[in-house]
Amino acid sequence: MAEGTRYLILSLQGEGYAIPISRLLEITVPRDIQKDKSLSEMFEGKCEFRGKFVPVLNLKKIFNLPGSKGTALLMVQSAKGTMGLLVDEVSEIFDTAQKPAPVPAGVLNPSMRYYNGILRHRDNLVLLLNEDGLLP
């Protein structure tokens, strides 16, 4: 049975990334992100979500990409807890039966766990994010 998987397609610097819808709790606009000195440098801050504070990551900062903080905030459930992810924009829901292709050998240090593979979407390659590997 070829059951499709649904992904949210988002963009950073004009290039596409995917995250499984099953891990997505909410798409919102960046609001009330508070600085928190107890969080490490890599965090943008924290924000309130469903009555609790969750850490917010700026995905472009994590990936060493330039540009502003982004216009969308995704609340994502990871194995290490709920987190907010700032991204440039979200474009669409993508339903596909594709099995993600592995990132080829020789590209990344094997200790990097930011991606779960590659998907093809409208003639472009989209990197599938590993939501469990983003939090330290």
Next chain:
Amino acid sequence: MTTNYLLFLLSGRLFGVKLDGAIEIVPWRPSRRVPLSFSYVEGLLDYRGVVYPVFNIVQQLGLTKPGPIGFTADEPAGARSGQSIILLEVKKNPFGIVVDSVVKMTPLTSPTAGTAKLQGVDPKLVQGIVYEDDNEIMILDGERLLHAG
């Protein structure tokens, strides 16, 4: 014993790779960038249903200085015109290398292990040197290119 090699130019020097199975040569084109990849990885190229990582081997071999860490402005489009990407496969791992120009395909005797003349090239990535018509051809080790990390 002779084997077929593909010869190409990089920064004015002659290099070769062993031809082993299918090979494609395409004009340079932008690749899909992968954040936090190795600095010499240009990105991923989807070509005829295969995803190839594309390596900037000039940088990998140490023939140029690495760029600044982090983001740099895109190079002007003209800078890349004329370059080619050689798409090859080593032990079932497809990958591409960016070269200045492809010279020819030619049978050569197996390279000797000499590494005396490797000025300015990372010797780990070189299998040996072959001389042909007074030209010094550095034969690259495809497997090590893939796992240079």
